[in-house]
Every structure is written in structure tokens, then in C-alpha cells.
Amino acid sequence: MRILGGVRIGRPRRIVVIDDEEIVRDSCTAILADGDYEVLTAEDGETGLQLVAEKGADLVFVDLKMPGKSGFEVIEGISDIDPTIVTIVITGFATVSSAVDAMKRGAYDFLPKPFTPDEFRLISRRGLERRALVLEATELRREREALRENFAAIVSHEIKSPLSAIQQNLFVLSGELADALTDDQKRRLDRMKSRIDDMLGLIRTWMRWSSADVSVIKESFAPVLLSGPIAKAIESVEPLAQRKSVYLSSEIEDPALAVIGDEGTLTEAFLNVISNAVKYSFDEGKVVVRVHQAQGKVVVSVCDNGPGIPAEDLAHVFDDFYRARGTETAGGAGLGLGLTRRIVEAHDGTITAESEIGKGSTFVITVPAAPSRDDAGRLGDESAGLGKGEA
Amino acid sequence: MSDPKKVLIIDDDPDFVEGIKAILDGADYETSVAYNSKDGWEALTHNRYDLLCLDIMMGRGAEGVMLARKIRNDAVLREMPVLIITSIREQIAFLFPGQAVHPGFVPVDELVEKPVEPKMLLEKAAALIAEAEGRHRGAE
Numbered sequence: 001m002r003i004l005g006g007v008r009i010g011r012p013r014r015i016v017v018i019d020d021e022e023i024v025r026d027s028c029t030a031i032l033a034d035g036d037y038e039v040l041t042a043e044d045g046e047t048g049l050q051l052v053a054e055k056g057a058d059l060v061f062v063d064l065k066m067p068g069k070s071g072f073e074v075i076e077g078i079s080d081i082d083p084t085i086v087t088i089v090i091t092g093f094a095t096v097s098s099a100v101d102a103m104k105r106g107a108y109d110f111l112p113k114p115f116t117p118d119e120f121r122l123i124s125r126r127g128l129e130r131r132a133l134v135l136e137a138t139e140l141r142r143e144r145e146a147l148r149e150n151f152a153a154i155v156s157h158e159i160k161s162p163l164s165a166i167q168q169n170l171f172v173l174s175g176e177l178a179d180a181l182t183d184d185q186k187r188r189l190d191r192m193k194s195r196i197d198d199m200l201g202l203i204r205t206w207m208r209w210s211s212a213d214v215s216v217i218k219e220s221f222a223p224v225l226l227s228g229p230i231a232k233a234i235e236s237v238e239p240l241a242q243r244k245s246v247y248l249s250s251e252i253e254d255p256a257l258a259v260i261g262d263e264g265t266l267t268e269a270f271l272n273v274i275s276n277a278v279k280y281s282f283d284e285g286k287v288v289v290r291v292h293q294a295q296g297k298v299v300v301s302v303c304d305n306g307p308g309i310p311a312e313d314l315a316h317v318f319d320d321f322y323r324a325r326g327t328e329t330a331g332g333a334g335l336g337l338g339l340t341r342r343i344v345e346a347h348d349g350t351i352t353a354e355s356e357i358g359k360g361s362t363f364v365i366t367v368p369a370a371p372s373r374d375d376a377g378r379l380g381d382e383s384a385g386l387g388k389g390e391a
Numbered sequence: 392m393s394d395p396k397k398v399l400i401i402d403d404d405p406d407f408v409e410g411i412k413a414i415l416d417g418a419d420y421e422t423s424v425a426y427n428s429k430d431g432w433e434a435l436t437h438n439r440y441d442l443l444c445l446d447i448m449m450g451r452g453a454e455g456v457m458l459a460r461k462i463r464n465d466a467v468l469r470e471m472p473v474l475i476i477t478s479i480r481e482q483i484a485f486l487f488p489g490q491a492v493h494p495g496f497v498p499v500d501e502l503v504e505k506p507v508e509p510k511m512l513l514e515k516a517a518a519l520i521a522e523a524e525g526r527h528r529g530a531e
Contacts, residue, residue, distance in 0.1 A: 160478050161404055164505035168410030171509050175417070200506075 013128050014056065017041045018048030018074060019063035019090060024113070028061065031117045032124060045069025049077045052085065059127040061111070063090045064098055072105060079106050084138055086131040088123060160203050167196045202268065217262050217346050223370050224263045226291055226298055227255045233270035234289065237278050246281045248274070253292040258370040261347045269343040270300065272336040273351075273363045277304040280361075297349075298369045305360040314355055340365075395421040396520055397439070401431035401458065402446035402476070407505065411444060411476070414509045415516065428454040432461065435468055441520050447477040470527070472519035478505040 015037050017028045025041040032039050040055065042048035045062075046069050052060060060078055064071035075087050089102040089110045099110035108130055111123050174181075174189050181189065234250055241248040259266070270289075277287045287304045309317065318341040337351075344351045349367035398420045402408050408424050415422050423438070425431035428449055435443070443462070447455040459475070462468045501515050 161407070161505075164478050165404055165406035165410060167506035168407055169413075171506060172410050172413040172417075175509055176413070 012036045012038045013058040013131075014038045014040065015124060015128075016048060016052055016055075016057045016060045018043075018045060018060065018066070020044060020066045021063070024063070024090065027117075028120060031120050035121070035124075037124075045071070045074040045077070048074060049081070052078055053081050056082070057085050058131045059124065060085060060087045061090050062087055062102075062107070064102060065092060072102060075102055075105050075107050084131070084134045086127045086134065088127050160200065163196055163200055163203070167193065167200070170196070201264070217265060217343075220262050221260050222263075223258050224261050224266060225255070226257045226259060226266075226300070227252055229263055229267035229270055230289060230291060230300070232267045233274050236271055237275045240275065241278045241287070244278065244281065245284050246278050247284075247286045248278060248289075249287075250289040251291070253290075257291060257293055257298050259298050259347065259367045260370045261367065265343045266347070269340045269351075269365065270302075272340040273302045273365065276336060277302050277306070277361070277363070280304070281306040293369055296369055297366050300365045300367075301362055302364075303360065303362040308357040308359055309353070309355040309361050310357065311355075314353055317353055318351065395419050396441040397421045397423070398442045398444060398516065399423050399425065399431070399434055399438075399440045400444045401425045401428065401449075401455070402444070403427055403449040404446070407446075410506070411512065414512055415444075418513050418516075420516070428458045431458060435462070435471075440471055441523070442516055443471055443473045444516075445473055445475050447475055470523065472523045473501075474515055474519060475502040476505055476507060477502060 013036070015032060017025055017039065019025050019028075019041070020043055022043070025043070029039045029041060040051055040057075042051050044066055048060070048062070049069070051057075057078075062071045062074045062078075066074075069077075071089055075089070078085050078087050083106075087107045089099050089107045090113060091099040091102075091110050092113050096110075096112065099107075099112070102110065108127060109123060111119065115123075170189065170193050174186070174193070177189075178186075230250060230252065234248060238248060240246075274287065274289060281287060281304050285305055287302065290299075290301045290303070292299055318337050341351050344365050344367065347367045349365060351363065351365045353361060353363050355361035398415055400408055400411055400415075400422060402411070402424075403426050405426065408426070412422050412424060420442075423434060423440075425434050431445075445455050445459060447459075449455050455475070455477075459473060462471070462473065501519060503511065503515060
């Protein structure tokens with residue numbers, strides 16, 4: 001595997017045996033001699049830890065009962081040196097319960113004495129497989145983190161550049177064809193330019209979002225009437241809903257409900273949740289967007305009667321780049337809900353999801369209502385126009 | 392009528408180049424194109440241009456930045472106005488961590504963001520060339 005190869009290629013896996021009994025050290029070395037391993041031994045915990053610290057290791061066998069440093073201390077010491085090193089305790093027949101203690105402290109498995117060569121080979125192989133998986137998982141986590149951090153750069157090159165090139169040529173075409181096109185054709189060309197402008201604007205927002213800290217978006221916070229972003233989000237999803245014959249409706253308790261926030265990213269957040277609901281709905285399904293106020297907060301819920309989300313996926317739907325099993329072909333990068341969560345959190349809000357298999361899912365976004373003179377969450381008449389016309 | 396002004400475009404995105412080139416050609420500039428910084432440098436050292444339109448992010452990184460610095464260190468080329476056309480105006484801080492965050496992070500004359508409106512491109516180009524010619528006359 002590429003990742004493992006990057007870490008391990010070019011040298012045999014290193015196994016360290018820390019045991020005070022010479023016969024155990026020697027037989028372990030002999031048993032593994034026919035495999036592609038490098039086996040090192042140490043006769044006490046102190047020496048063993050030094051060895052691991054100096055040379056590194058993939059797998060360490062630790063005798064629990066040794067003079068000097070105890071096996072428990074050695075396990076913890078190894079974890080301090082490198083938590084990805086796999087440790088297996090070797091234990092006398094009578095001390096199985098302490099082996100369990102050792103596993104609680106991070107040992108991967110235990111091997112009771114006496115053991116046969118086959119048992120030792122098998123557990124060594126399993127330990128090394130474990131080590132490979134741990135390294136792979138660490139690397140994947142690191143890559144995911146790097147991907148998230150580099151999102152701005154990726155978006156910049158992979159999406160924004162082609163869009164810019166398209167837009168640049170539309171600019172030129174509309175000039176060159178100014179005399180040849182009918183008014184209707186010109187209108188369509190203008191629509192294309194304006195749609196690409198919207199996308200470029202959205203990408204800029206994302207990039208600001210992922211490349212800088214939250215305070216950047218907070219700088220542009222202003223009172224926003226929620227009916228605006230909700231209407232815009234629904235309008236954008238409507239074509240998809242029509243294609244799938246999904247009935248998309250909204251119930252807004254009070255059109256004057258407002259929050260303090262950034263209209264563009266709020267629209268994006270609602271759009272993500274609503275379009276997900278429609279995307280994963282059955283044909284002829286129903287999606288309802290409800291907006292109401294409760295205890296000083298504005299609550300936006302998006303409810304569908306689709307297939308529902310399995311519990312193991314539900315726990316991860318707000319993670320970046322997470323794709324539920326079976327949805328890999330549904331399009332999207334698995335970023336929508338992660339981004340939505342961060343947008344909502346920047347607004348001091350929360351997003352939650354509930355789902356029941358076969359019944360449907362409900363996503364709930366809760367954001368503090370904008371304070372106002374007459375009534376929390378409602379903007380007074382003079383300011384009712386705020387948040388509009390900023391698209 | 393004076394000779395047409397010569398503009399060199401250095402950008403690694405051929406589609407984007409076409410969009411820029413068509414606008415400049417339409418305004419009677421004489422345009423040449425290089426699709427990487429090596430060819431660009433080659434062209435700059437063998438020909439004289441009235442204006443350079445330069446992309447910042449080319450190849451495997453900020454090759455345009457290196458090129459701009461090279462140009463500024465050249466006694467002859469430093470007299471030529473440079474218009475940076477970039478898609479990373481807002482991302483400079485991100486892509487160049489720990490470095491000065493300012494549009495003037497390379498000493499260039501103007502910086503515009505992709506895509507650029509034809510009218511704006513032509514205004515910037517004309518203004519930069521006129522300014523350079525003014526400097527030139529003043530120096531004589």
C-alpha cells in the first residue's frame with residue numbers, strides 16, 4: 001500500500017522482545033528468524049525502552065513480570081515514545097488478569113506462557129498487521145486534515161481557474177457577438193455570466209472561510225431577515241425538486257424573523273441542507289422547511305420522508321469529506337454538511353440531525369435570534385429592509 | 392498612426408489566455424503568448440514589450456512571483472509595466488504563509504483578479520503603458 005510503503009519500505013519490520021528470561025528471548029528470535037523481520041531483544045524494561053527509543057519498532061513484546069521496571073511501565077513508556085507502536089504482553093499462566101490490565105493501558109494483545117512457535121508467529125503477524133493499520137489510519141487522518149487545510153488552494157486551482165477561463169471567454173463573446181445576437185440570446189448570455197459570477201462569489205466565500213479564521217466572516221455580520229436566504233436556497237433547489245417530483249414547501253412562522261449573520265454563508269448553509277434532503281428523497285417525496293422562533297433562537301428545520309440515515313452514518317454526517325456508504329455516487333465532495341456545520345457554528349448556532357430508517361430525516365439549525373427593540377428576533381419596521389438586496 | 396503596442400501574456404491556462412488575448416487583439420494591441428515562465432523569460436530577454444500580463448500561479452506553484460522578481464532585478468526589464476492577473480488575490484495569505492500579505496508582495500504595477508472585465512483590462516493596460524511612456528520621456 002502506498003502510504004505504508006512510504007513509511008516502511010526498504011527495511012524489514014522491526015520486532016523487539018523485552019523479557020528477562022534468556023530462553024524466551026532466544027526462542028522468539030529463532031522462531032522469527034525465517035521471516036523477513038529484524039528481531040532485537042532486551043533483558044529488562046530500562047534497556048528495552050532505550051532500544052525502542054533509539055531504533056524505533058513496529059511491534060514490541062513485553063514480559064509483564066520482570067525485575068526493575070514493570071511491564072506496565074514499559075508499555076506506557078513505549079506509548080510515550082511512539083503511540084503507533086504495537087505492544088503485546090507476554091504473561092505467565094497465572095497472570096491473565098494483569099494481562100487484561102495491560103491491555104487497558106494500551107497493549108494490543110497478550111500471549112500466555114508457554115506458547116508454541118506457531119502461536120508466536122501468528123500473534124506476531126497479527127501485531128504487525130495492526131501496526132500497519134494504525135500507521136495507515138494515522139496517515140489518512142493527517143491527509144484529511146491537510147486536505148481540509150489546503151481546501152482553499154485546491155478550490156482555487158481546480159474549480160476557480162476553469163470558471164474564470166469560461167467567464168473570460170463569455171466576456172469576449174458577448175462583445176464580439178453584440179451585433180449578431182437577438183435580445184433573447186443576449187439575455188441568456190447575461191444569465192450565464194451572472195450564474196458564473198454567483199459561483200465565483202460562492203467560491204470566494206468558501207476560500208475566505210477555509211483559509212482564514214471565523215472572525216473574517218464575523219466582520220461582515222449584519223442583521224439578516226431569514227426569509228431572504230431561505231427563499232434563495234429553496235429557489236436554487238427547486239429545479240432539482242421538480243426533476244425528482246419532490247414536493248418542496250416552506251412554512252415561515254414570521255417573515256420578520258432575523259439573525260445577526262452573513263447572508264451569503266447562511267444561504268449556503270440552508271441550501272446544503274435542503275438540497276441534501278431533496279437529493280436523498282425518493283421520487284414523489286416531500287421536503288418541508290420550517291422556520292420558527294423558540295426561546296430567543298431562530299429554528300430552521302428541514303424534514304424529509306426519505307430513506308433515513310443509518311445511525312453509524314448519522315454520527316459523522318457533519319464531518320468534512322464524509323460520505324455515507326451507498327451515497328458515493330450521489331455527487332458532491334462530502335463537504336456540504338461539514339461546511340454547513342462550520343457556517344452555523346460561526347453564527348453561534350448548532351446543527352443537529354435525527355433520522356429513522358424508512359421514515360425520513362430532520363435536520364435542525366438553531367441560531368440566536370437578532371436582538372431588537374420590540375421583540376427578540378423580529379426586526380423593527382425601519383430596519384426590516386436590512387439583509388435584503390445584498391445578494 | 393503609431394505602431395501597435397506590444398503585449399506579452401504569460402499564463403499557463405490556454406483557455407484563459409484566449410479570453411485575454413481576444414480583448415487585447417480587438418483593441419489593436421500586438422499580443423504574444425508564453426504558456427510557462429521559462430518561455431516567458433526567453434521571450435522577455437529577446438524582445439521588447441510595452442506591457443506584460445502575468446499570471447501568478449503557474450506550474451507547480453508561484454512561478455509567476457519568481458518571474459516578477461527576476462524582472463525587477465533586471466536593469467532593462469524593470470522599466471516595463473507589469474499587470475498581474477491572478478485568481479488568488481484573497482488567498483495570498485494562505486498560499487504564502489509567513490510572508491508579507493499585501494498586493495504589493497511582488498513589486499508590480501497593478502494586480503487584477505480573474506476573470507477581468509474587458510473594459511477594465513483595457514483601461515489598466517492603457518494606463519500602465521501611458522504611465523511608463525511618461526516616465527521614459529521624463530527620464531530623457
